[in-house]
Amino acid sequence: MNLTQALWSAPSAQGPLSAQVTIPGSKSLSNRYLILAALGRRPVEIRGLLRSRDTDLMLAALHTFGVESRAGEQDPTQVTILPPEHGIFTGGGEVDCGLAGTVMRFAPALAMLADGPTRFTGDRQAQERPMRSLLDGLEQLGARVIYEGADGYLPFTIQPPEHFNGGVVSIDSSSSSQFISGLLLLGSRACDGLQVHHVGASLPSLPHIRMTVSDIQQTGVQVEAREDQATWQVHQEPGQLGPQLPEVIQVEPDLSNAAPFLGAALISGGSVCVPHWPTETTQPGGLLPDMLTSLGAQVSFPTIDADQACRVQGSGSLHGLGDYNMAAAGELAPTLAALAVFADSPTRLRGIGHLRGHETNRLAALTAEIRKVGGQAEELEDGIAIVPVERRELHPACIETYADHRMATFAALLGLGIPGIEVRNIGTTSKTLPNFVPMWEQILSTATV
Incomplete structure (x- = not known):
């Protein structure tokens, strides 16, 4: 399949995950x-x-x-x-x-x-x-x-x-x-x-x-x-x-690229572990464990092969972040926006007006694609506000990626909780994750029904 041309059917979670995934370098x-x-x-x-x-x-x-x-x-x-x-x-x-x-x-x-x-x-x-x-x-x-x-x-x-x-x-x-x-x-x-x-x-x-x-x-x-x-x-x-x-x-693993994989645990209600997690880092992705904890995850740092790992356990229940300043780690906003769609309370991500100048206008893109699946989202001057709806009100759609790798992984996360999602140009993930599709399919293969 030519991933830059064909529509990709995003797999949905068939049960809790129990996966370990190695993330390439930052x-x-x-x-x-x-x-x-x-x-x-x-x-x-x-x-x-x-x-x-x-x-x-x-x-x-x-x-x-x-x-x-x-x-x-x-x-x-x-x-x-x-x-x-x-x-x-x-x-x-x-x-x-x-x-x-x-x-x-x-x-x-x-x-x-x-x-x-x-x-x-x-x-x-x-x-x-x-x-x-x-x-x-x-x-x-x-x-x-x-x-x-x-x-x-x-x-x-x-x-x-x-x-x-x-x-x-x-x-x-x-x-x-x-x-x-x-x-x-x-x-x-x-x-x-x-x-x-x-x-x-x-x-x-x-x-x-x-x-x-x-x-x-x-x-x-x-x-x-x-x-x-x-x-x-x-x-x-x-x-x-x-x-x-x-x-x-x-080079350390790319902690921001770990975000959709760890986030998958919250939507599926399962567990995802990323090995080689640094004990100290300058990467904005180092803020991810605290963010996921606020969303309702249980985060631990087990030792695997004498090296620290990050394990995220989800319960299938997600909480909104409320008013949350994302200025320090705007690149994580697409992942958090996808998770907020399935939360039980609102999320307002602010301090990220600069995302309009990224690969695409991410604030406009996130707002449009969330609305496309039946969600409620509003673009703000410096961010995005997401008000969750009942899951039964969400419906499948063809998600555009805008040639933006973060929008592609955002779409894959939506697909976990909304069966029937299709993604246009999932191949744009090659910008930072050339093997995203097989990596994603591998973690989903660990689901237990």
């Missing part, structure tokens, strides 16, 4: 490690690298800049990155960003270190995702940005300055924390240091910025975060030649 960490490895001066072996469309696009972008990569013959998730000689990137090429936010918001910063201009393009929907704040920041650092269409959007070409040493940047990152992360990653190569100041009224996904800070600090480059002043300062020690990751680094 996309957010994978693409940050790829960038930092490319900015270094020696080879870095990345283990557990997510192999998906987003990470393949990042590898291709690095190749355009003259960075080599070698995947293990037996394990394609083991990839060695070889930075270019003297740390100078190759200009004159074209980078396809696809629909990957980390590529379109991180890779343009690398163009500042190239020996010529670089053109950036992407999918049709990528041309609707905001880029202006990052590009304004790069212009403040001496770049020239040539737009081919609307200012602040793909496609465009970046002409780097003759020399990049660092500086001070003020941008409004209200629509995406990735703008700040992209500049901080670039700052790890700024010999004179780089200060980034956010001037907007709100700042979404602060945990993702903290992840970037932590990853840079692993390279020996110093980052001073003054969050109360919305300011970050990156600086190197005297004589330092940029960031240097450890020679071997392991």
Whole structure:
């Protein structure tokens, strides 16, 4: 079956689950490690690298800049990155960003270190995702940005300055924390240091910025975060030649990708366990256990093969979250919205107005698809409100995914509790979970009638 064209019949839960599922590496960490490895001066072996469309696009972008990569013959998730000689990137090429936010918001910063201009393009929907704040920041650092269409959007070409040493940047990152992360990653190569100041009224996904800070600090480059002043300062020690990751680094499982699988336990009334759950993490998905507990799940952390796992046990009864601030982990909103459809009380997810600028306008998409199956949902200025109805009032429908991987897993969760759901373009999950369908079918095969 061509999963990008055909309709996929979402399987419904036939009984309580008793499943264990291994989640591939974090996309957010994978693409940050790829960038930092490319900015270094020696080879870095990345283990557990997510192999998906987003990470393949990042590898291709690095190749355009003259960075080599070698995947293990037996394990394609083991990839060695070889930075270019003297740390100078190759200009004159074209980078396809696809629909990957980390590529379109991180890779343009690398163009500042190239020996010529670089053109950036992407999918049709990528041309609707905001880029202006990052590009304004790069212009403040001496770049020239040539737009081919609307200012602040793909496609465009970046002409780097003759020399990049660092500086001070003020941008409004209200629509995406990735703008700040992209500049901080670039700052790890700024010999004179780089200060980034956010001037907007709100700042979404602060945990993702903290992840970037932590990853840079692993390279020996110093980052001073003054969050109360919305300011970050990156600086190197005297004589330092940029960031240097450890020679071997392991990628954590993608905890946000674990969300639909763990959420399935609440709808089915069963148990789902995810091994290799980190004891400490900078991933926003690390907030998931507390969120699922609030929804009515029993969450435990058993030891499996000398490693911590996360096990979620559901009772088949779901509680609404009430008024819930999701600003720190907006990427989890589609999963929580799907679970809220089956809850016994209302849920209001707020602090996520920035989701309108993701792969699609997720707030509008979630509202439309919930209503399509007979649910009650209202798009708010900064989020979405969901008022549950009786399950017997919910009915099957064809759910659109809008080329958005989170909308696809949202649809699969709806299908657990609403028999007859069909999903258009379930293959969009390849963005971060290339094997989503067999993984989903495997956990459902454990149901006991």
